[in-house]
Amino acid sequence: MDPLRVAVVGTGNIARIHADSLRQLGDDVRLIGAVDVDADRLAAFADRYDVPARHSDLTSLLEKDRPDLVHLCTPPGSHHPLALACLTAGSNVLVEKPPTLSLAELDELVEAERKSGASVATVFQHRFGTGALRLRALLDSGVLGRPLVAVCHTTWFRNQAYFDVEWRGRWDTEGGGPTMGHGIHQMDLLCAILGDWTEVSAIARQQARRMETEDVSMAHVSFANGAVASVVNSLVSVREESYLRFDFERATVEVTHLYGYGDDDWRITPTPEHAGEVLAAWRTGPSGVRSAHRAQFAEVVRALRAGTPPPVNSAESRRTMGLVAGVYASAFTRSAVRAADLAADSPFYRKMEGNGPRW
Structure with missing residues (x-):
């Protein structure tokens, strides 16, 4: 099977943990794009991890590169609108905790999942x-x-x-x-x-x-x-x-x-x-x-390659x-x-x- 095409949105400290963990998964994944409003931070991240596509906004990434999976590594207040944009474009989402700022926002993502066929998972490693x-x-x-x-x-x-x-x-x-x-x-x-x-x-x-x-x-x-x-x-x-x-x-x-x-x-x-x-x-x-990001990422990749929703799904996130x-x-x-x-x-x-x- 072809590698899962993955992009990272937000290239700060937690994004480096994501990228390092993705590297450990070998040929199962390929980091194809990154997004950040800070051009210098984006360039440093993309150079370090050999990321070919570099964008200042998520819309550009989704339109031009169409990733299979988007890792949201931005501050919590941005998770809801960014995840909605990914789902609307048909890309699966793996979002850092907390997935949203409220139950109402999380339920909106659940509805967007139903309409798009893509999935949202939360990082609970x-x-x-x-x-x-x-x-x-x-x-x-x-x-x-x-x-x-x-x-x-x-x-x-x-x-x-x-x-x-x-x-x-x-x-x-x-x-x-x-x-x-x-x-x-x-x-x-x-x-x-x-x-x-x-x-x-x-x-x-x-x-x-x-x-x-x-x-x-x-x-x-x-x-x-x-x-x-x-x-x-x-x-x-x-x-x-x-x-x-x-x-x-x-x-x-x-x-x-x-x-x-x-x-x-x-x-x-x-x-x-x-x-x-x-x-x-x-x-x-x-x-x-260990209970590190890599352990969950491996299961997310395995699920998506098998055509099943990745863990931890929206229903599991909602209980927490x-x-x-x-x-x-x-x-x-x-x-x-x-x-x-x-x-x-x-x-x-x-x-x-x-x-x-x-x-």
Whole structure:
């Protein structure tokens, strides 16, 4: 088969991670175009990665080069209009998190997918490391028993200078603080393991940083399978850590990392009576793949070459985005919020901040 023709929109820091990861896929892909409004940044990126087509706007790229897949590596506020343009032109889209600034925008992309036949996927790479794949397989097999309790903590640190960048810490450009832009990766993995959430009770605070959005949120989440989870998102935690813990009937499974995990970052503690079966299943599961961009990109390319929608699809992204919206809705209305409460008549459907935060 011919290589998948890929283009990158936005050529900043995250785009270099995308390009390096695409290179690792070898002859399955070919980076044929790049777009950036900054000519010098575009030239540096294109020269580094030997990109033949260089454009100052997306329309030109779509009309002249017609890529099979477009990687959106631009700030969050631009994702929705750029993804719509790609879908309208018939190009598949892989967008950095968050995919949009609201559930309403995401649903517009879902409708555009239906009309165009092209697909939107979100970069949630933590689903694709072999530790997470092993956990999901053991849960599906019944070896672990029922999920009971989970912990999902993204405790990171960003100083005030980080938020002094013009587009950061704003609802209209980022859609939220650490709940939307940082902890969303761990929250997505939480949902990928535990499934649909049903209700959330949360608080959000401006603890230390000067900006529009929160710098801390905390939530209690109930899931349709009966599990409950504690979720913490912070950007004021000096000792940084990403930590997920899943307590099942027959074992506790944990992962501790920062921006990406490997197999050695996972721990499993079985009950004594189930230790043999649980540990044997854990040891024979998939191994050797870190939760890096390359792992997801390989699956996206495989799916598109097979003619199937790429992971993580819009429906999967919407579940995670719904939980983010639920955290904000609960925090700002100071009440428990069900997934069903976030329908089109909710102010939190149109904007993550709803009618405005109550600090």
